[in-house]
Amino acid sequence: MSLRPSQTTQNLPKTAIAAVDVVLDTAYQNISTAQWEDLFSFARKAKLPEFIADMFAGKHINQSEDRPALHSALRNLSKDPVLLDGKDVMPAVSEVWHRIEALCNKWVGVTDVIHIGIGGSDFGPRLAIEALAHVSGIESHGMRMHFLANIDTAELARILNRALPHSTRVIIVSKSFTTLETTMNAKAVAAWLKENGLTNSQISKALYAVTANVPAAKAFGVEKDHIFPFWDWVGGRYSVWSAVGLPIALQYGFKTFEEFLAGAHAMDVHFRNAPLEENLPVIMALALLHQQEKHHIKAYSAIPYADALDWFPKWLQQLDMESNGKSIGKDGKPVKHSSPVVFGSAGSNAQHSYFQLFHQGPEIIPIDFIAVRKPMSDRPEAVAHHRILLSNCLAQAQALAHGKSADNPNDVYPGKRPSNLLLLPELNAFYLGALLALYENRAATLGALWNINSFDQPGVEYGKVLAKPIEKALSSGESNIQASDSIDAVTAARINLLNQ
Ligand code: F6P
Numbered sequence: 001m002s003l004r005p006s007q008t009t010q011n012l013p014k015t016a017i018a019a020v021d022v023v024l025d026t027a028y029q030n031i032s033t034a035q036w037e038d039l040f041s042f043a044r045k046a047k048l049p050e051f052i053a054d055m056f057a058g059k060h061i062n063q064s065e066d067r068p069a070l071h072s073a074l075r076n077l078s079k080d081p082v083l084l085d086g087k088d089v090m091p092a093v094s095e096v097w098h099r100i101e102a103l104c105n106k107w108v109g110v111t112d113v114i115h116i117g118i119g120g121s122d123f124g125p126r127l128a129i130e131a132l133a134h135v136s137g138i139e140s141h142g143m144r145m146h147f148l149a150n151i152d153t154a155e156l157a158r159i160l161n162r163a164l165p166h167s168t169r170v171i172i173v174s175k176s177f178t179t180l181e182t183t184m185n186a187k188a189v190a191a192w193l194k195e196n197g198l199t200n201s202q203i204s205k206a207l208y209a210v211t212a213n214v215p216a217a218k219a220f221g222v223e224k225d226h227i228f229p230f231w232d233w234v235g236g237r238y239s240v241w242s243a244v245g246l247p248i249a250l251q252y253g254f255k256t257f258e259e260f261l262a263g264a265h266a267m268d269v270h271f272r273n274a275p276l277e278e279n280l281p282v283i284m285a286l287a288l289l290h291q292q293e294k295h296h297i298k299a300y301s302a303i304p305y306a307d308a309l310d311w312f313p314k315w316l317q318q319l320d321m322e323s324n325g326k327s328i329g330k331d332g333k334p335v336k337h338s339s340p341v342v343f344g345s346a347g348s349n350a351q352h353s354y355f356q357l358f359h360q361g362p363e364i365i366p367i368d369f370i371a372v373r374k375p376m377s378d379r380p381e382a383v384a385h386h387r388i389l390l391s392n393c394l395a396q397a398q399a400l401a402h403g404k405s406a407d408n409p410n411d412v413y414p415g416k417r418p419s420n421l422l423l424l425p426e427l428n429a430f431y432l433g434a435l436l437a438l439y440e441n442r443a444a445t446l447g448a449l450w451n452i453n454s455f456d457q458p459g460v461e462y463g464k465v466l467a468k469p470i471e472k473a474l475s476s477g478e479s480n481i482q483a484s485d486s487i488d489a490v491t492a493a494r495i496n497l498l499n500q
Pocket of ligand 1: 118119120121173174175176177178179182236237322457460
């Protein structure tokens, strides 16, 4: 497959740069040339270029877990060797690509796919399936692709009511293969297959797994040939590029999956090689850092003006906040800055929800406006509607930047509210891949600038540990639970309320 070279975009505003045909315009960041120079020199002092080189070279930048963060190898379509402790990982990566392609050709007559996974094992493929559904002419294998994440049985019941058991395939996706939501949902779906008359051998034919814990998947009953491995050097939230992205290939064809990887790879090549001053992920990271220094911002928002990208902010929340929502730096000391709260949803819907606060609230919340040049349908109304969508996007950014004075204080818009414009030529697999890799590389850059390890997530474990004795207390049915070492008085009272 050929990699698309970055084209120069004509009529680029002076404040904009383009890479992989994605345009970033920072005009409304209100950062002077001198301030940009300071930001770039800070990045150099923080040894950002060395960090980028180390990341791609497979150095153990995830120092708390003593591993590299090599998700870029999963989309390395150049197949140039990527050395992990002296050994090239690309043969193993390519073998999984071949297996994914083979599976796409094999699944004939499948009506339903139930993809079971949560967090990083869910957001990426779910986003991609939604984001690409509108692409005209995209190959579609016409399967109903169901995503089962929550332990809440509402989702399970909804899916099992629709799926046809004898033509369903189940993909259990879990890096650790120990995540309770996933293993319990997988057991429930296997039980449903049995209830519907499938024999044990038919059930094992229907089950597939994507995991870094192959022994656990085998112990669960998944056949060896049905297990797609990935590796501990891929963080869960960076794993859509592995076989975690199987739904993309199964539904839209292997070529589409390859395009998705190609877009991300092109963005990696840019991130790795472009000077800091022309580097999209770096510029976006530095702009955010500037707003943290200047306005002490505590939140930022990503608003894609594309319904198809409505899942993007949810994917981004895990990426940014699980990667960089930390108070302690790599040196064990408190950090000055870390991830702001991230939120967003598709524009223009979002305008009719929380934009009031963007315009007139007391907090300054930087925004990434994400627009797509090409309309996202071929309806006769598409061009006219799309023009309105884009006008809204541009108008909001302008209003936020300049504000408006008025005699009535209620009508004053303070302005000076920073934003980026990101413009994609179209929303297809290639540019979706480029967009996600742009934000992944931005998260890594921010981690490097803040001195945070972006690739572990120790903060999510404690709640999981505490849930165990609480679940035991709930299952006892007793309504006189007393406070103990693992259950405090407030929680004990709540358990007693639930057990009544
Ligand atoms: O609880 C957080 C987390 O560990 C995420 O980092 C991860 O994406 C998710 O759970 C699911 O984990 P797994 O893929 O191991 O089931």
